Amino acid sequence: MARSVADVKYACEVFFGLQATVPSAILPPVTYRTDLDFSKPLKIGYFKSDRFVRASPACQRAVIESVEALKGKGHTVEEITPPDMAELLKLFVELSSADGYKTMLSHLQSDKQEPAIFLVTLGPRLPAFVRALSGLLVRLFVSDTTFARLFGASRPRTVSELWESSAARMAADSALQNHLWGQMLNLDVLICPVQALPAIPHGATKTLTPLAASTLAWNVVECPVGVVPVTHVHPDKDALPADWLEQVTPGPVIRPLRDNVVEVQVEPSRMIERAVYGSGTRLLQPLDEPVPVYDAELMKGLPVGVQIVGKPWEDEKVIYVMEVLDEALGERKPGFGPNANENWKASKF
Template sequence: MRPLTREAQTSRNTIDSKRARRAEAVKYAPGFSADEHQKYLNATATQIVKNIQAKVWTATAVLEAYLARAAQVHDATNCLTEVFFEEALEEARRLDAEFSKTGALKGPLHGVPISVKDSFNVKGFDSTIGYTRWGNKPAEQDAVTVATLRAAGAIVIAKTNVPQTLLAFESVNPLWGRTLNPWSTAHTPGGSSGGEGAVLAADGAALGLGSDIGGSIRIPSGYCGIYALKPGHGRVSYHGSVGPNPGFEAVRAVAGPMGRSVADLERAARVLFGERGSGNAYLPAPVPYRDVTLPAKLRFGYYLNDGVVKGSPACHRAVLETVEALRKAGHECVEINPPDVARALQLFTGITSADGYEKLTSHLGSDKQESALFLVTLGPRLPGFVRAAAGWAIRTFVGDTQFASFLSHSRRKTVGKYYDYVADKLAFERETRGTLWSAAAGLDAVIAPVQAVPAVPHGGCDRLAPLACSTLLYNIVDSPVGIVPVTRVDPERDALSDAWRVAPGAGSTILERGLYGPKGAYDVRAMKGLPVGVQIVGEAWGEEKVLAMMHVVDAALGPRGFGPGSWDPSKQRGVALA
């Protein structure tokens, strides 16, 4: 075996030391006791604050319960990165002491244990997002969102795992390893806010913070069965969040809350919207939360297939059950043609690949590029004549014009060509908004699948990365979108029926074969019990209306086994990866 290079040895030392420190930090959690702790885990963030205010609970007692569960779920899923259990306990005791003296809550999130995605700076701790090169470089101050949540009384307990470069929907990287889905060890929790999805679904935190540039909040929320809000750009500060390509602005990342109830998302939004921090930031827009009144009868559009990949029976059922529930509640639901999702994916691919992903991958150093990025970064690595030949072969012999088109857009470009793509993106945004929210359409919201399948097995992103088209569409269009969990995979109800098989495909035969072929990712037996959710899409600058409509959808669906206290470690199926 060849000896490691100096850089590789430094990376290995960083991995070993940071994982060891994480293991020591997790030991500050008490052992989990259902009799002692479960009542706190069964409470929403809103209920936690009310019980502390009523002097029924203390912040310390609540925190100990969530730390005990966070340690438990980390052991089951490997979801945490930087861990602040000791510091959180000190903060809870300070909150209790101050409340005992004054009788006044620190703010609307007083005593609520929260987790944040690894990309958000927390003073005194690293923001590595999985790069060993970024280890041992602690942040000098909190991100604006983190500082704002702390000022409202929240207690930050940990940061959570993400994929390398934040570009894949599997949460795995060389520094922290792979995060598992809390419902199935054989499946990913999604990404890039995958650690957040896992810890929240399993009650390891009461509320969380993620970010989204192509589905990074919504995919893990759908995969893990939690609630989430992706705001439009300009509502929540992004200052103090790190990324591998900070100068990239053509499709702008946004920060948003993830949680276990719509009420908790609303509470977080009331705290975060329009808050700029102490700096002189141009964004977010100084627009605080605005209360809305919904009409008694809402009009929802919906679609089942995204125009690139045929949706699975499980995801079709989630949309149709939502539609049925809303109709029973007196609302109107009309099937609509989806926007041009294929065009959105072409634009997203063309824009993000403009420099051949050179900047995104420049931080790897001696770190091995994770396989989840293989298909994402393949196009620019191919010589032009090879890419052209491959596209021709795919169109001619496979008949998949969409996949061939995506490959052709994934290449290096001149600055002028990059400008053309951005101009096309802005035109597409205007056209799509104009269609969905025209007076003629008269829609209050659109109900859409999160992805074509409930979740993918580990390694699925290697060959199925374009599945993110169903979420990245609404980053290109910059619409506010909520996620509501609807149902769980049922092997009997969600199997591939003859009727489903003979129905027309949605576009890409390569992707559909990868999902539904003999060794496809859609295996309802392996997926049994995995959550399935829907996207609730609203008009630009309508985040408050989206949250209000999420309340409507959630109430119409009724009790269905999601939310606080729904996770049981014994229900995590499958065998953990080595």
């Protein structure tokens, strides 16, 4: 996190290659390259929403404004079919919950558990038959196969199961990398929403941690990502259509397999959609009252950004596009620094 793209670039210039003088397993073993040629127009892919949880109007608008700004700078933009975020999140859950989160939770000792990891750690704490029954009920009564699969994936694993999940992750990594950056699409970078919603109310993360799928997916396939603030929530432009929840229909995603990718039709998670855009469900109620989490009027003035995703080890290209986008968007009053949100809330529309 930094106050500007220039700060991000400076930090990378300092830390990249530092391993040569400060031995560390977490520092990149390559220096920050300053001699790369970015004089030619880039090919930039984008999608406005994934099929796990539909991006809110505010987050979709941020992508559209970013794409238009980059087109104005002479770059080629192309809308693409989004990757299967639910499948990538499932791999993340399988791997991270393999020991039942014992290692992660052991560091708490007597400290109180952070509410935001309640849902994350719930699966492994349940007996196997309760976990299976919960998934069945979600499938039958909520018609949400996506959420049921994710919840069922959160459990302790045997060593052989862990190896299988690890192999599946590496296969998905290879297949998706080849699809995005290889001969299929041959993109330089990809632009997409950071998450489905802008910042959500305090406490709502207790049951809405799955919203992080939009960012966790890129950790699974080891892509460098930069986030640039683009706009602010506008109560009129970003209001939710009255029939939003009725528009939940299957759509195409790119699902990575062992040797290739396939396009499949999937439906967003109905439980999470109802939680963020409706009044919630008995099983997933983020707020104290049955009201939508996304409210453009209450969120007025909140910053909204986009993700710029790049090919592994091409961090310099990601930062370059961050610079270009930040410049192309120009001044975005009231800005994104201290007091900007309060100034925006006080403004009239």
